Amino acid sequence: MLLDQHSKYISGSSAILSFNIKTWSGAALVSLLTVLVSTANAATAEIELIIKDHLFFPATLKILAGQKVRIRIINQDPTPEEFESFELNREKLVVGNGEVVVFIGPLEAGQYPFFGEFYPRTAQGVVIAE
Amino acid sequence: MFLSAVVLILQEMLEAALLVSVMLMFTHIFSQLWHGSMQLTRYWVLYSIVLGGVGAALFAYFTLAISVWFDYVGQEVVNAGIHITTLSLLMLLAFAVPTTQLDANPLQRGRVIVFCMTGVVLFSIVREGSEIILYLEGITSQPENVSPVIFGGLLGAGIGISTGILLFYGLASLSSRWSFRVGLLLLCLIAGNMAAQAALLLNQADWLPYTPALWDSSALIPEGSIVGRLLYALIGYEATPSAAQVICYGTGIVVLALSPLSRRLWRFSAEDHVLPVGVMH
Numbered sequence: 350m351l352l353d354q355h356s357k358y359i360s361g362s363s364a365i366l367s368f369n370i371k372t373w374s375g376a377a378l379v380s381l382l383t384v385l386v387s388t389a390n391a392a393t394a395e396i397e398l399i400i401k402d403h404l405f406f407p408a409t410l411k412i413l414a415g416q417k418v419r420i421r422i423i424n425q426d427p428t429p430e431e432f433e434s435f436e437l438n439r440e441k442l443v444v445g446n447g448e449v450v451v452f453i454g455p456l457e458a459g460q461y462p463f464f465g466e467f468y469p470r471t472a473q474g475v476v477i478a479e
Numbered sequence: 480m481f482l483s484a485v486v487l488i489l490q491e492m493l494e495a496a497l498l499v500s501v502m503l504m505f506t507h508i509f510s511q512l513w514h515g516s517m518q519l520t521r522y523w524v525l526y527s528i529v530l531g532g533v534g535a536a537l538f539a540y541f542t543l544a545i546s547v548w549f550d551y552v553g554q555e556v557v558n559a560g561i562h563i564t565t566l567s568l569l570m571l572l573a574f575a576v577p578t579t580q581l582d583a584n585p586l587q588r589g590r591v592i593v594f595c596m597t598g599v600v601l602f603s604i605v606r607e608g609s610e611i612i613l614y615l616e617g618i619t620s621q622p623e624n625v626s627p628v629i630f631g632g633l634l635g636a637g638i639g640i641s642t643g644i645l646l647f648y649g650l651a652s653l654s655s656r657w658s659f660r661v662g663l664l665l666l667c668l669i670a671g672n673m674a675a676q677a678a679l680l681l682n683q684a685d686w687l688p689y690t691p692a693l694w695d696s697s698a699l700i701p702e703g704s705i706v707g708r709l710l711y712a713l714i715g716y717e718a719t720p721s722a723a724q725v726i727c728y729g730t731g732i733v734v735l736a737l738s739p740l741s742r743r744l745w746r747f748s749a750e751d752h753v754l755p756v757g758v759m760h
Contacts, residue, residue, distance in 0.1 A: 417689065421551070428617030431610075435702035438719060439683055442554060442610065444543045445617060450551035452685040467614055469483050 393452075394418045398432075400443065401425040403468035414458040414478040420451045430472060434463035437476065454478070480624055484631030485638075486708070487614060491607040492639025493712035498603040499524065500647040501665045502596040505572075508662055509592060511655060512576075512747060517585040523593050527600040534601060535608025542613060552684035558606065559680040565602045566673040566731060568595045569666065573738035659744040667741075671731035672715035678727040679717075690722035 394413070398420050399406040412418050422432055424443040432451060433440045441451050453461075456478040465472025506519045545553045572595035575588055611632075618628045650658050681687040697718035700707050710716035717724065735741060 417685075419685075428620055429613045430617075431614075435697075435718065438679060438717065438721070441683070442542065442546075442613065444546060444613065447543055447546055448551060449546050449554065450684075452683060455689055466483075466487060467617060470480075 392416070396420050398422045398474075399425055400430050400465065400472065403430070403465065403471045405463075405465070405472055405474040408474040410474065410476045412454065412456070412476060412478050415455045417452060417454045420453060421448060422451060423448045428467070430468065431466040432463060433466045434461060434476075436461040437463060439463070440466075480618075481627035481631040484618070484628040485635040488611060488632045488635030489639050490635075490708060490712045491611050492636050493642060493709070495600075495603045495607045496639050496643025497646065497665075497713050498669065499528075499600050500643045500650070501662065501669060502600055503647055504650045504658070504662050505596065505666070507651060508659060508744070509589075512743060513585060517589045519589060519593060523597050524600065527597040528604060530597075531601040531604025532608060534605040535612055538605050538609035539612040539616070542609065549684070552686070555680040555684035556686070559677040559684075559686075561602050561606055562673045562677040562680070565599050566670055566677070568598045568602075569670045569673070570734060570738070571595050572599075573666070573735050573740040576738070576740040576743055655747075659747060663736075663741055663744050667732045667735045668714045670735045671728035674727035674731035675715055675717075675720070675724040678723045679721070682721065682723060687723060690724075692719040693722050693725050695719050 394416055396410055396412070396418055398410065400422065403426065410420075422441065422443050424430055424445060424447050427445040429442060429444045429447075431440065431442045437453050437456075439451055439453060441449055443449050453476065456476070458479050459477075461476040461478065463474050463476065503521060503524060506521055506523075509517065510519050542554065545557055547553060549556050572592060575591045575595065615628065615632065618624045650661060653661060678687060682689065695718060700710065700716065700718065702708070702711065702716070702718045707716060707718070715728075720728070
C-alpha cells in the first residue's frame with residue numbers, strides 16, 4: 350500500500366525530471382546552433398601584429414565585438430617570442446623571422462591584454478573589443 | 480629576466496614532470512595489480528626521456544617549417560595531434576588491462592603498457608622541451624641575458640623536477656588503496672586535460688568553431704597568479720573555459736573513469752589488501 354503511494358511519487362518526479370532534461374537539451378541544442386550559425390555568418394577581420402625589438406606594433410588592437418578576427422603575427426626579431434593572453438585563452442609560439450596566424454573572437458566588448466611570454470616586461474599589448 | 484625564466488621553465492617542466500611521475504607511479508601500481516605474474520621495471524623512463532630530448536630538439540628545429548603548414552596554423556594542428564595521440568595512448572593503457580583475472584598473455588600486455596607509458600612521457604617531453612629549447616636559444620643570443628636565464632632556468636627546472644619527485648614519493652607513500660585511487664584520479668585529469676587542450680588549439684586554428692565560455696573563475700583563482708599557473712601546468716586549469724573545452728575535459732575523465740583499469744583499481748582498492756594469490760595463473 351505504502352509502496353504503491355511511494356511509487357506514484359517516484360514516477361511523478363521522474364516525469365518532471367525527464368521533462369526538464371528534454372527541455373534543457375533542446376534549449377542547449379538550439380542555442381548551440383544559433384551560436385554556430387551566427388558566427389558562420391560574420392565575416393572574419395584581418396589584423397597584422399608585428400613584433401620588433403621585443404615590442405608589439407600596434408600595442409593596441411581595436412576590433413569589433415562579436416567578430417572573429419584573424420591575427421597575422423609577424424616576428425621581425427631574430428629571436429622567437431610567444432604570444433600569450435590569459436583573457437583571450439591564446440598561446441602561440443612565433444619563431445625568429447617567422448609568421449603565424451592566430452584566431453580570436455567573437456569577443457564580448459571589453460579589454461583583453463596580451464603579452465610576450467619570453468620578454469614579458471616589454472612585449473605588452475591589449476585587444477579592445479567595442 | 481631571471482624571474483620570467485624561472486616561471487617559464489618551471490611551468491614547462493611541471494607539465495612534463497607530472498606525467499612522468501604519474502606514469503612511474505603506474506609502473507608500481509601495475510606491478511602490484513599483477514603481483515607475481517608481471518613485473519614492470521622503470522628503465523623505460525630513461526629511454527623515453529632521452530628519446531624525448533632528441534625529439535624535442537628535432538621539433539624545435541622544424542618549428543619554422545611546421546608553422547607555415549595549413550595556412551600558418553601548422554603548430555596548433557601538430558600540437559593538437561600530439562595531445563590527441565597522448566590521450567589515445569592513455570586510453571589504450573586504461574583499456575589494455577585484462578578484464579578477467581586469468582591473463583593468458585601477461586608479457587604481451589606488459590609490453591603494450593610500457594609502450595603506452597613510454598609514448599606518453601616521450602610526447603610530453605617533445606612538447607615542453609621544444610619550447611624550452613627555442614626559448615633558451617633565443618634568449619641566449621643576447622649575451623647580457625645568458626647568466627640570469629641560465630640560473631633562472633636551472634632554478635625553475637630544479638623546482639619542477641623536485642615537485643615531480645615529491646609527487647611520486649608522496650603517491651608511493653600512501654597505502655595501496657589510496658595510491659590506486661589518487662593515481663587513477665590524476666590519470667583521469669591528465670586525460671581530460673589532453674582532450675581540452677586539443678580542443679583549445681583547434682579553436683585557435685579555426686578548425687573548431689567558437690563556443691562561449693561557460694564560466695569565469697578568475698575572481699577565485701586568476702590564471703596569472705602562482706596558484707593559477709601551477710594548476711594550469713598540472714591539470715590545465717582555465718579561468719574561462721569554452722564549452723568545447725569543458726565537454727572534452729569531461730569526456731576524457733568519463734572515458735577513463737569507465738575503463739577496465741579504473742574498474743580494476745577501484746575494486747582492488749575496495750577489498751582490503753586482498754592480493755588474489757591463486758588467481759594469477
